[in-house]
Amino acid sequence: MGIRERLSGNEAAATAMKQINPDVVAAFPITPSTEIPQYFSTFVANGTVDTEFVAVESEHSAMSACVGAEAAGARAMTATSANGLSFMWEMIYIASSLRLPIVMSLVNRAVSGPLNIHCDHSDAMGVRDSGWIMLFSETNQEAYDNLIMAHRIAENKDVLLPLMVCQDGFITSHSIENIELIEDDKVKEFVGTYKPEHYLLNDKEPISIGPMDVQAYLFEHKHEQAEAMRNTKKVILEVAKDFEKMTGRKYELFEKYKTEDADIVVVCMNSTAGTSKVVVDKLREQGIKAGLLKVRVFRPFPVDEIAEALGNAKAIAVLDKADSLNGAGGALFTDVTSAMYVNKKQVPTVSYIYGIGGRDTTEKEIDSVYADLQEIVKDGRVENPYRYLGLKEEK
Amino acid sequence: MNDMIEIRWHGRGGQGAKTASLLLADAAFNTGKYIQGFPEYGPERMGAPITAYNRISNTPIRIHSNIYDPDYVVVVDDTLLGVVDVTAGLKPDGAIVINTTKDIDYLRKVLKGYTGGIYTIDARKVSMETLGKYFPNTPMLAAIVKVANIMEEDDFLKDMEGSFKHKFAKKPEVIDGNMQALKVALKEVKKLA
Amino acid sequence: MSIGGNIYKAGNAREFKTGDWRSICPKYIPEKCKQCGLCFPVCPEDAIPVNKEVKREDFNFDYCKGCGICAKVCPFGAIVMEEEGEE
Numbered sequence: 001m002g003i004r005e006r007l008s009g010n011e012a013a014a015t016a017m018k019q020i021n022p023d024v025v026a027a028f029p030i031t032p033s034t035e036i037p038q039y040f041s042t043f044v045a046n047g048t049v050d051t052e053f054v055a056v057e058s059e060h061s062a063m064s065a066c067v068g069a070e071a072a073g074a075r076a077m078t079a080t081s082a083n084g085l086s087f088m089w090e091m092i093y094i095a096s097s098l099r100l101p102i103v104m105s106l107v108n109r110a111v112s113g114p115l116n117i118h119c120d121h122s123d124a125m126g127v128r129d130s131g132w133i134m135l136f137s138e139t140n141q142e143a144y145d146n147l148i149m150a151h152r153i154a155e156n157k158d159v160l161l162p163l164m165v166c167q168d169g170f171i172t173s174h175s176i177e178n179i180e181l182i183e184d185d186k187v188k189e190f191v192g193t194y195k196p197e198h199y200l201l202n203d204k205e206p207i208s209i210g211p212m213d214v215q216a217y218l219f220e221h222k223h224e225q226a227e228a229m230r231n232t233k234k235v236i237l238e239v240a241k242d243f244e245k246m247t248g249r250k251y252e253l254f255e256k257y258k259t260e261d262a263d264i265v266v267v268c269m270n271s272t273a274g275t276s277k278v279v280v281d282k283l284r285e286q287g288i289k290a291g292l293l294k295v296r297v298f299r300p301f302p303v304d305e306i307a308e309a310l311g312n313a314k315a316i317a318v319l320d321k322a323d324s325l326n327g328a329g330g331a332l333f334t335d336v337t338s339a340m341y342v343n344k345k346q347v348p349t350v351s352y353i354y355g356i357g358g359r360d361t362t363e364k365e366i367d368s369v370y371a372d373l374q375e376i377v378k379d380g381r382v383e384n385p386y387r388y389l390g391l392k393e394e395k
Numbered sequence: 396m397n398d399m400i401e402i403r404w405h406g407r408g409g410q411g412a413k414t415a416s417l418l419l420a421d422a423a424f425n426t427g428k429y430i431q432g433f434p435e436y437g438p439e440r441m442g443a444p445i446t447a448y449n450r451i452s453n454t455p456i457r458i459h460s461n462i463y464d465p466d467y468v469v470v471v472d473d474t475l476l477g478v479v480d481v482t483a484g485l486k487p488d489g490a491i492v493i494n495t496t497k498d499i500d501y502l503r504k505v506l507k508g509y510t511g512g513i514y515t516i517d518a519r520k521v522s523m524e525t526l527g528k529y530f531p532n533t534p535m536l537a538a539i540v541k542v543a544n545i546m547e548e549d550d551f552l553k554d555m556e557g558s559f560k561h562k563f564a565k566k567p568e569v570i571d572g573n574m575q576a577l578k579v580a581l582k583e584v585k586k587l588a
Numbered sequence: 589m590s591i592g593g594n595i596y597k598a599g600n601a602r603e604f605k606t607g608d609w610r611s612i613c614p615k616y617i618p619e620k621c622k623q624c625g626l627c628f629p630v631c632p633e634d635a636i637p638v639n640k641e642v643k644r645e646d647f648n649f650d651y652c653k654g655c656g657i658c659a660k661v662c663p664f665g666a667i668v669m670e671e672e673g674e675e
Contacts, residue, residue: 006424170433176431178430272459274459275460362460
């Protein structure tokens with residue numbers, strides 16, 4: 001029946017890691033994810049886990065150590081944020097192209113500069129094309145649950161891709177909230193042991209990993225990665241089904257919150273979805289057909305499924321907590337509109353860049369987005385699709 | 396929605412307002428509630444004004460934003476009264492709880508235009524008498540529990556004893572003082588208006 | 589607002605007034621002060637002005653955070669810490 005607890009998002013992530021008890025954790029502290037390796041190293045020191053904790057000197061080394069460990073045949077995990085992830089960038093690609101199912105807890109924060117330590121999704125968006133599976137989490141509970149499901153997804157032989165679980169820096173990482181934990185033995189059984197088919201420390205099969213890959217092969221290897229990413233959707237849903245059997249908590253590629261008959265729909269990720277649900281409920285009380293689509297699986301992007309879910313809406317707003325700085329909206333907006341176009345769904349859609357650098361996003365602001373959508377439905381046209389939410393007038 | 400209590404804490408870095416908000420979340424959690432406890436991160440330096448928040452509810456809390464229209468405000472340090480707009484958005488039927496020895500006329504003057512309830516407690520005195528040191532957060536925690544009627548006093552004290560035993564596992568000598576601080580504070584908090 | 593938040597002026601820390609961080613306040617007692625010069629170098633905020641005659645003057649409360657280091661370092665009891673708050 002689960003264990004009723006109250007934990008911050010970081011505590012939740014560290015607790016998941018404790019229960020998973022990976023072979024190796026290599027991490028370097030960076031705000032706001034610092035507490036994760038901090039708590040975890042306490043578990044190591046207390047003997048609660050038998051993980052080899054590698055206190056590296058940088059994030060580049062953290063990911064390198066994870067790559068080495070995973071290639072050797074170990075289950076490796078790490079945690080980071082923002083500039084830490086930026087510093088890992090080279091190794092992020094090595095991890096995915098060597099098909100090493102490393103699991104990372106990414107606590108989202110703005111990538112400097114100017115210097116800012118608060119939440120936005122620019123760190124995650126920077127690696128959206130790197131071949132990592134990316135799961136987003138509204139709450140501490142989802143960050144925890146996603147981590148418990150992570151290895152089963154990443155290590156599946158049809159997948160073999162690294163996976164990151166994102167949650168909002170400070171907003172959920174540093175907020176104490178209710179959570180239902182799963183018993184240690186159940187997690188252990190659910191996650192299972194890591195049995196790689198090929199690994200460096202197997203003396204019966206000497207292998208080489210990451211050799212030179214010239215014009216004749218890289219293209220095909222990249223295509224294989226893309227295929228693996230396509231396979232991932234199915235695996236994510238299978239794992240979610242088993243998870244639901246264990247916990248009663250249902251996970252899909254995205255959450256449809258009152259979208260079935262909705263005329264106006266907001267699409268967003270992470271903690272803002274919670275605030276949006278509150279607004280949707282209030283609008284529904286007034287008879288306004290509002291809905292929310294919360295993207296959980298951002299990579300692979302559920303193109304057809306999202307187009308299907310949004311096809312009957314009359315106006316859509318996509319909220320991006322990172323600007324692509326391409327002058328044409330955020331990354332989620334681009335993906336959603338592309339999904340709709342390819343599936344021949346023609347719905348007026350606007351992009352809102354919001355919450356950059358930890359700017360608080362209020363109920364009132366989300367409400368204003370739904371009000372804008374009602375205007376669009378009434379007029380039947382979109383004046384300016386590239387909008388900002390909560391931006392101050394210039395002084 | 397109406398069953399949710401929203402509390403905003405104003406303190407200075409180092410006074411434990413953040414810790415108090417987390418302890419309050421803990422105490423309410425232990426009575427079966429849904430809770431949120433989170434600080435607003437700014438320049439975290441000794442003495443700098445800081446804000447922390449609590450939401451307490453009978454149903455799951457989904458909103459993730461700061462609190463702009465609190466039901467209650469706790470001011471851990473009365474020198475903030477002239478510096479920070481502590482009553483901003485405070486609901487008219489809510490109340491403010493202040494650590495101060497000042498009288499109602501002074502408080503009405505500095506809380507320009509605020510007409511709602513005012514509770515005070517001399518947390519310095521309580522803390523010095525029970526702990527021998529100035530930790531205003533413990534008495535303020537008891538004060539807000541009483542003013543906002545968050546839980547039964549006995550349940551609160553029993554629960555906090557458990558928390559302190561856990562928190563101060565390495566220095567059990569301070570547990571009695573902290574418990575005493577809570578008990579005295581529950582009695583000392585006064586309604587001025 | 590400037591491009592990239594760049595600051596085109598030197599000595600801009602002056603505009604960041606940290607006086608409202610203060611919960612205890614130093615009081616300068618000139619009669620006890622020997623002008624020994626121990627207090628002003630230890631002030632983290634440079635909130636103890638020194639005049640042309642190299643003599644310290646009263647505190648600059650726009651910046652004094654009330655940390656109390658000056659009171660601790662003063663051998664003559666010429667700085668005492670008092671509770672902050674307007675009377």
